[in-house]
Structure formats: C-alpha cells, structure tokens
Amino acid sequence: MGTSMYKQRFAYGEDYGTSQFKFGPLAERPQVIDNRGLFLSESKTLLRIYGIEKEVVVGPDVVKYLGSLEDVSRYLVYPMRDGLVDKSDERAWRVIEEVTRYGFIVSRPQARDFDGFYVTAALSAIAPDYMYERLFEIHAKLDEEGRFVKAVTIIPQPLAVAIAEKSVTCVVIESGHGNTQITPISAYPIRSAIVALNRGGAEADAMAAEILKDLGFGDRAREEKFVRMFKEAVGLVPRDLDEAIKVAKSSPERFRTVFRVPGTTLQIDLERNGWMRFLIGEIVFNPGHEVFESYYKRGMPRPKDTVVGETIVHGDTSLVEAIQVSLSRVSVELLPSLYNDFILSGGNFSWKVPKGLEDVAVDSAEKLRLELAKVGISSRVHLVSDPLYSVWKGAIVYSIALPEEVEWDWKTREGWYRRGVHY
Ligand SMILES: Nc1ncnc2c1ncn2[C@@H]1O[C@H](COP(=O)(O)OP(=O)(O)OP(=O)(O)O)[C@@H](O)[C@H]1O
Ligand SMILES: [Mg+2]
Secondary structure, eight states, X not given: OOHHHHHHXXXXXXXXXXXXXXXXXXXXXXXXXXXXXXXXXGOHHHHHHHOOSOSEEOGGGHHHHHTTOSSHHHHEEOOOBTTBOOTTOHHHHHHXXXXXXXXXXXXXXXXXXXXXXXXXXXXXXTOOHHHHHHHHHHHHHHHHHHSOEEEEEEEEHHHHHHHXXXXXXXXXEEEOXXXXXXXXXXXXXXXXXXXEEBOSHHHHHHXXXXXXXXXXXXXXXXXXXXXXXXXXXXXXXXXXXXXXXXXXXXXHHHHOOEEEOTTSSOEEEOGGGGGGHHHHHHHHHXXXXXXXXXXXXXXOOOOBOEEEXXXXXXXXXXXXXXXXXXXXXXXXXXXXXXXXXXXXXXXXXXXXXXXXXXXXXXXXXXXXXXXXXXXXXXXXXXXXXXXXXXXXXXXXXXXXXXXXXXXXXXXXXXXXXXXXXXX
C-alpha cells in the first residue's frame, strides 16, 4: 500500500482553541474537550479523597472533581489567552501536552498496520516560533510513548479555514472564544497584513454577565459555563443596533424570551428587557459603540489593544475598521478579489436568527456585509457551514494534501516534522 493511502487513512487534525481543543481523524465531526487541565496533585483535599492517580486531569473527568474543590481557579488551568500560550508558563504547557495525549489515546485506531498519525495542528496566525517548537517537542515525546505520531506539521488557523473552503484568494475572519484573526490570503496568508484582535466570544460573555447582573442573577453571572449558555441562547445580532433597540422597546413581547437552564428548574425571564439581547451580538462587531461605555465604566473589561507592525489597533476598534487596517497592507491589485470572498468562521460567528425576527436580527455574514457597505465596500461574505469545526476540517485536508516528502522548513513554515528525521 502506498504512503498516500496510509496518510489518508491516518490523517489527524488538531485545533488548539482558547476554550476548546478539537481533534481527531477523518470524520464528520472532530471530538471536542475543554482546553483546560485540573492539577489534581496540587490539591491536598483531592489527594486525600482520591489519592494520586494522575498529576493533571483533562477532558470530561475534570467535572467529577470540581465539586470537592473550594478554590477551583487555583488548580484549574486554561493554558491559552487570546489563542497564545506564554513561553515560560510551564503549567500551561503541561496542559497542552495532556490534552494532546488525551486526543491520541482516545483516537488510537485498531488497525494492525497503524504506525502513527499524520498530524496537522492548527495554531493562531500570530503564534510565535516558540509555540511551534514546543508543540513539535510534545508530539515527539508522545510518539516515543505510544507511536502516535509518524509526522506532524503546523499551520495557521485561518489557512486551515481557507483550505476547508477550497478558496485560494480570500479574507478569512476567524473568531473564537479568545481571539479574532483577520487574515487576507492569496494562496498563503499575507503575514504582514494579519490583524489579530484580543477579543472573541469572551467579550460577548462579559456583556451577557452584565445583563444577568441587571436581571438580578449576579451570583450566577460568576459561573462561566452558565453565562455562556445564556449568551448563546438569548444573544442576537442586530441589523442596526439603534433601530433594533427602538423596535424591541416598543414591542417587547416579540423579543421576550425565557432561558431555561438545562437540567434544572431555574429560568430567567427577560420580560420587557428583550432589547438587551442585541447588546450581546453587537459587541462582537462594534465594541466601541457608545452604548457600551456605561458598562465599561462600571467594570466590564475593555478588550486589550493589539500592535500590528507599527500601528496600534485599539481593543474596541470595530471589526470593519480592523479589516480596513488589514486590507491597507495588501496590494491594491488584490483587493477586488479579496472583497469578493470574505469567509467567516469560529464559534463567535454562530449567531442564529430566530423565526419572525428577520426584520431586525441578522446572521454574522449579513451583519458584516452591511457594515462593510457603510464604509463603501461592496462585498461577498459567507459563513462556513460548520463554524466551530472548519479549522479542524482544514487541518485534516492539509494532512492528506501535503506531500509525504516535503520536510519541515522554518523559513516557509511548511512541511513534515517527522519520526526518524527530526525525532
Ligand atoms: N450558537 C452560538 N452563538 C453564539 N456564540 C457561540 C455559539 N456557539 C459557540 N459560540 C461561542 O463561540 C466561542 C467558542 O468558539 P471556538 O470554539 O471557535 O473558540 P476557540 O477555538 O476555543 O477559541 P480561539 O479560536 O479564540 O482560540 C465561545 O465563546 C462560544 O460561546
Ligand atoms: Mg479557535
């Protein structure tokens, strides 16, 4: 059997997200676990109750232990912030290693000829070299442990999206929980034009938490998972914020919704406050809108600034302005084809439009198209069919497509880092 057939059978994708790690071999969907680890060994209480089995626990088992911990946050480590891992944060790297190992252990095929996956890992477009180095090291180590990795390569997340969408010239906007990457692509990402904003679904969570406080659920607002469920269930993206608020205040019954917490009897009735739902969606596109000022003043964190070359992009810059900063660094000749293909992906663009609210609520693609039109750019925008999983899909496709003989090259950041050559 040829290598290319082997490579196809054992292609494996990894998408390291701020909130979730998506992984697995070719399938309809990836497997997903939270990108976090619980340092069992550091808690005296847990040691007393459970004894030492493992230093770090990841995956669905984490939940089992949470109830026995008073100060969960001390032992629970989310390794990424805004899509990046700090170079010297050893606990964070330990978690990255553990989620990677978990993926291989649960995905290991039965096939007798299995001798390691062809792994494509996807990282933020602005991930520095040290993240590549550490990730290669981790894969080499895990291969030694279980012959899991025949070869591994790393690609930028937006490139993975473009590959999954089979688009050669496009602007990918990938917005997950912790970061939003604007990446013009012409065969390969145009690195000098990448704008990575330090914001994503986490900012919509913060807005949702403020709303929960205003509705009298301040205690619940501290629980991350709860806030996220509430946000995803009630949040709406307005066609135009001011107009949407006006309409919703004048006919509140249309926008009223009751959020029932799954598995409990707790429910939150928005009653006459349905208009607030639009704040949650708007902040994704326009965190600098004046309605958010009062929330920032009372303590909602303002998104952090980012530096792009010599330009500072403020944290609350609108998505469209950030896109303009990015496109100002692209050759004018390319612009028309880029305007023709904006691709949105990532969980933070998954907003739904409930039946009957189409006059005021829109999906992310329509919102961006409208916002671009306001600054005179007529564009084609589409949302990928599986916003949470397109990075992983593209990673699998890349594993299948990248020729076996291409060796890893630090200059082009392309090729296989492989057993027998690099480790
Ligand atoms: N239907 C939905 N409506 C609104 N937001 C959603 C929906 N589904 C998921 N999200 C949000 O998408 C975010 C997770 O997206 P994703 O999995 O793409 O992020 P990530 O890969 O973990 O993080 P990042 O790419 O920023 O490092 C969360 O904030 C989640 O609440
Ligand atoms: Mg992601």
